[in-house]
Amino acid sequence: xxxxxxxxxxxxxxxxxxxxxxxxxxxxxxxxxxxxxxxxxxxxxxxxxxxxxxxxxxxxxxxxxxxxxxxxxxxxxx
Numbered sequence: 001x002x003x004x005x006x007x008x009x010x011x012x013x014x015x016x017x018x019x020x021x022x023x024x025x026x027x028x029x030x031x032x033x034x035x036x037x038x039x040x041x042x043x044x045x046x047x048x049x050x051x052x053x054x055x056x057x058x059x060x061x062x063x064x065x066x067x068x069x070x071x072x073x074x075x076x077x078x
Contacts, residue, residue, distance in 0.1 A: 016067070020060055027053045 030049035038045050 013067070016060075016063060019063075023052075023056045023060055027056070 027049060030052055034045060034047055034049050
């Protein structure tokens with residue numbers, strides 16, 4: 001059992017930040033690859049990176065929204 005809820009919240013917040021940074025980097029790399037493919041071939045390619053940005057972004061937004069510390073700050077119950 002954790003020593004305090006603050007310790008648990010900070011480790012959970014760090015995990016969210018790390019996953020968000022990884023998601024942003026992967027999305028950016030995919031966009032650059034897609035852009036290079038489109039420019040080099042001189043034809044529009046299907047934007048496959050939208051799947052990562054859309055679905056991953058929605059999952060991350062939900063994870064950030066359901067943060068227990070955020071709910072506690074709004075006056076909700078824990």
